[in-house]
Amino acid sequence: MTKTATTAIPVFKLYGENQQWPTPDLLHCETISRRSREYQWEIAPHRHADLCQLLFVYKGQAHLEIEGQRTVLNESTLQVLPPLCVHGFRFSEEVEGYVVTLSAPLVAHLQGQLGSAVDGLSALGSYPAGKDSDYLNSLFSRLQDEYGDDQPARDMMMHALVSVLLVWISRQAIQRRHPRAPRGREYFRHFTQLVEQHYREHPKIEDLAHKLGISVSHLNGTCRELGGQPALQIMHDRQLLEAKRLLTYTSMTINEMSEVLGFSDPTNFSRLFRRRVGFSPKAFREQLKADQDVT
Numbered sequence: 109m110t111k112t113a114t115t116a117i118p119v120f121k122l123y124g125e126n127q128q129w130p131t132p133d134l135l136h137c138e139t140i141s142r143r144s145r146e147y148q149w150e151i152a153p154h155r156h157a158d159l160c161q162l163l164f165v166y167k168g169q170a171h172l173e174i175e176g177q178r179t180v181l182n183e184s185t186l187q188v189l190p191p192l193c194v195h196g197f198r199f200s201e202e203v204e205g206y207v208v209t210l211s212a213p214l215v216a217h218l219q220g221q222l223g224s225a226v227d228g229l230s231a232l233g234s235y236p237a238g239k240d241s242d243y244l245n246s247l248f249s250r251l252q253d254e255y256g257d258d259q260p261a262r263d264m265m266m267h268a269l270v271s272v273l274l275v276w277i278s279r280q281a282i283q284r285r286h287p288r289a290p291r292g293r294e295y296f297r298h299f300t301q302l303v304e305q306h307y308r309e310h311p312k313i314e315d316l317a318h319k320l321g322i323s324v325s326h327l328n329g330t331c332r333e334l335g336g337q338p339a340l341q342i343m344h345d346r347q348l349l350e351a352k353r354l355l356t357y358t359s360m361t362i363n364e365m366s367e368v369l370g371f372s373d374p375t376n377f378s379r380l381f382r383r384r385v386g387f388s389p390k391a392f393r394e395q396l397k398a399d400q401d402v403t
Contacts, residue, residue: 134214135266137248137255140165140205144197153196156189158212160229162273163187164237166245168203172196174232181234184241188233188277206248210270218267218274228277235280247273295320296334299327300342307346308370313339348384351377355393362389 140163144151153173163170163186170181173196174189181187189195191212210218215229237244251269254262302316316339317327328338335342347369354365366377381389 133255133263133266134211135255135270136209137252137266138207139252140170140199140203140207143207144199144203149199149201149203151197153194155192155194156209158191160191160210160212160215161189161195162208162210162277163189163197163205164208164244164248165203165205166237166241166248167205169200170203170205171198179234184237184244186235186237186244186273186277188229188231188235190230190232193232206252208248208251208270208273214267214270218271221271222274222278228274228281231281233277233281235277240276244273244276292330293334295322295327295330299331299339300335303343303346307343307350308368310343310370313343344380344384348381351381351389352385352392355389356396365389 165181165185165187167184170185172179172181172187174187175194210229219227219229247269251266251273254266254269259265298320299316302311302319306316313327314324317324320327322330324339331337331339331342337345351365351369354360354368358365360368362378363374366374369377371377371380378388381392385392387395
């Protein structure tokens with residue numbers, strides 16, 4: 109692609125067309141090959157005054173020139189091109205993908221629905237699809253099918269699909285602005301997930317630490333730092349939370365409750381409850397009834 113002076117950069121609604129928006133819809137969708145084949149797979153640098161474009165390269169290669177910067181896409185990528193952004197492309201002939209053009213009113217409507225989240229359509233962004241490649245391709249493909257058909261509630265379906273794409277883009281943008289949490293937070297998050305899944309089984313803390321790939325002392329240190337108490341107490345708190353729910357919302361006996369919560373001996377359950385809560389399960393239930401009678 110040859111460099112083009114800014115003053116000579118054409119402004120199109122869609123590439124190669126006049127200033128008239130060629131569709132009554134608030135968006136336009138087509139495959140990359142649909143237009144680029146007509147121009148021998150090369151789209152010269154140009155810009156759009158009030159349109160945002162989503163270029164999704166699913167397979168094949170794309171040479172991009174965006175605001176004078178040249179890059180090559182060799183992997184599945186979603187490229188955001190905001191209004192007035194100067195861009196040009198050269199595609200390989202086997203390229204697969206889509207170009208979705210969004211009108212300003214639709215962009216404003218979608219951004220209003222998204223609320224205070226990052227505005228993924230107002231700035232340049234190149235987002236490798238990674239494991240979401242096939243997922244994104246299915247969304248664009250479905251959008252293309254809806255665009256080319258005349259089914260009932262067509263506009264609603266198209267806007268819904270574009271909304272999903274905007275959420276995906278915005279989440280990618282948020283991740284870039286706020287990198288993933290430190291590893292300790294990841295360990296703690298995974299630990300609490302394991303507790304939620306297995307607290308009725310009373311797993312050993314050593315076994316949970318092994319699943320996380322860290323030592324017991326490392327796990328306990330992380331739990332104290334981020335949860336305010338060691339790992340075993342976090343496990344006990346989850347068991348006792350469930351016990352309080354059962355005491356409040358069911359008529360189970362203490363023995364039945366103890367069995368549901370995985371205690372081999374009701375005495376052990378009552379002893380733990382008294383030690384952590386301050387009184388016995390029976391006293392807890394009686395206090396609940398007394399409070400209800402007062403109200």
